[in-house]
Amino acid sequence: MANIDEFLRQPFGSPAYLSTGIAGLDDLVGGMTPGHVWLVIGTPGQGKSTLLTQLAFRMGVEHGASVRLASPLDEADLVRARLLALAGSGSLRYPDPGVAVSGQGGGVDDLRRSALEVETGGGFSNPVWGESDPRPRAWVVDDAHHAGVGLPDDFSRAAASGAFVLASLPREEVVVGPRWGDTLDQGWASTADVILEIQANPLGEGHLPGESWLLVHRNRRGPCRNIPLANQTWWGRFVDPAR
Numbered sequence: 001m002a003n004i005d006e007f008l009r010q011p012f013g014s015p016a017y018l019s020t021g022i023a024g025l026d027d028l029v030g031g032m033t034p035g036h037v038w039l040v041i042g043t044p045g046q047g048k049s050t051l052l053t054q055l056a057f058r059m060g061v062e063h064g065a066s067v068r069l070a071s072p073l074d075e076a077d078l079v080r081a082r083l084l085a086l087a088g089s090g091s092l093r094y095p096d097p098g099v100a101v102s103g104q105g106g107g108v109d110d111l112r113r114s115a116l117e118v119e120t121g122g123g124f125s126n127p128v129w130g131e132s133d134p135r136p137r138a139w140v141v142d143d144a145h146h147a148g149v150g151l152p153d154d155f156s157r158a159a160a161s162g163a164f165v166l167a168s169l170p171r172e173e174v175v176v177g178p179r180w181g182d183t184l185d186q187g188w189a190s191t192a193d194v195i196l197e198i199q200a201n202p203l204g205e206g207h208l209p210g211e212s213w214l215l216v217h218r219n220r221r222g223p224c225r226n227i228p229l230a231n232q233t234w235w236g237r238f239v240d241p242a243r
Contacts, residue, residue, distance in 0.1 A: 018063045018136065018164075020055060022214075023240050024227040029194050029219050032059060032166075034136050036193040036220075037152075037159050040168040041175065046198040047212065047231055047238065048168040049074060049142050050082065054237045055166055056140040057086045060116035065136040065164070067116045068127040072146040076120040083118075085236040087111040092234050122146070126154055129163070137163040144169055152191035171197060175217065184217060193220040198238075200231065212238065 017031030032038070032055065042048045053069070060067035071079050081095040087108045089095065115135060124147050129137050139158050141147050144167035149155075155165045169188075174195060176183040184195065195218035201211040214227040229238045 018059065018065070021058050021062070022227075022229070022238065024229075025196075025214060028216060028222065028225065028227065030221050032063075032138075032164050033193070034162050034164050035159050037155050037165040037191055038167075038194040038196065039174060039188060039192045040166070040196050040198065041171045041173070041217075042168075042198040043171055046200050048198055050231070050233075050236055051196075051198055051238055052140060052142050052166060052168045053079070053082045054086060056116065056138065057083060057111070059136070059138045059140075059164065060114040061087070061110050063136060065115070065138045066129060066133060067114070067138045067140060068119070069116060069140045069142075070119045070124045070147055071142040072120070072122045072124065072148070073143045074120065076118075079118060079120055082236040083111060083116075084108065085234070092236050122148060124148055126158065127163075137161075139163050139165050141165075141167040145173055152187055156191050189218060192218055194218060211241075214238075 017026075017033055019026050019031045040048050040052050049071075056067050056069045059065040069079075081092050084090060084095045085092050087110070089108045124141070126149060127137075127139050139155075141149070144151055151167070155167065159165050174185050174188045175197070176185060188195070194216070197215040197217060199213045199215055201213065210231040210233060212229045212231045214229050216224040216227065218224065228241050230241045231238055
């Protein structure tokens with residue numbers, strides 16, 4: 001046991017929070033944290049896979065993490081197109097691994113050099129990392145209810161080993177009821193540190209194309225609130241509205 005003077009003099013460890021690249025989200029939850037479990041939920045077509053892939057890219061390319069990205073439902077071509085768009089090589093409509101678009105993402109060369117591994121099609125297993133690897137680790141599972149892993153227990157174990165775990169699920173798997181403020185599934189509420197719901201504004205009613213909200217249903221670090229986002233659809237990413 002240390003007295004208060006010794007306690008205050010102890011050095012801090014390495015930075016715990018890794019930026020998501022979305023300022024409104026970082027301000028609220030502090031960024032992606034090794035040992036935490038995040039869920040991205042929503043109804044079909046709202047952008048769950050877009051946000052999940054964007055955060056996986058951010059971890060692997062911007063933060064140098066060892067990332068395992070599993071996508072049981074989306075075709076490999078679509079996952080590849082999302083990653084290339086984030087790297088600034090074309091758009092989701094016209095992906096091109098040989099063309100770099102100015103001002104977009106970290107670049108295809110950075111993506112190729114990253115420790116990001118991608119699995120598509122199913123038959124997934126829990127990832128195993130080498131104990132000597134000093135890099136942050138992230139396990140990212142899209143459409144996790146189709147991935148064939150024993151969630152949420154598997155996610156809890158991966159987080160306990162120090163990995164950042166990020167998964168997408170349908171809204172009805174996590175939230176009981178149709179409206180904000182309704183009950184969270186108790187299993188996920190106890191497992192997840194952060195639960196985010198993507199909700200696109202309907203066209204009309206004074207809204208512009210691409211306007212979306214990120215509803216924070218759970219935030220172990222602090223308060224919950226709604227965060228406005230802009231969906232740059234063909235670049236496969238969400239950004240702060242001011243950008």
